[in-house]
Amino acid sequence: MTRAQQTISLALLLSSLYLSVYLELIPLPAAIQQDIVPVLPFWFLVSFGAWLLFRLGWGMFTFRDTPDAYAELMEEIKIAQADLRTKGVTVD
Secondary structure, eight states, X not given: OOHXXXXXXXXXXXHHHHHHXXXXXXXXXXXXXXXXXXXXXXXXXHHHHHHHHHHHHHHHHTOOOOHHHHHHHHHHHHHHHHHHHHTTOOOO
């Protein structure tokens, strides 16, 4: 099963569970049914957005420049400059 199939299966399972609770097919106390169940999708959306922002921030916080990549890039630039010089292009 691919990751997309797993995600779709989980989404269908959770949405069918929510719909059964929302339509009162699964009995819950009245306070929960009236106060909590209607706002669950909004709570999920806000929580998902907060999680995504956390992941983005953590990725930026742990981002590291690698000296090896810098050296490799500078070497490629030198090779490209040498190639352009052989073709008569001034790069200085």
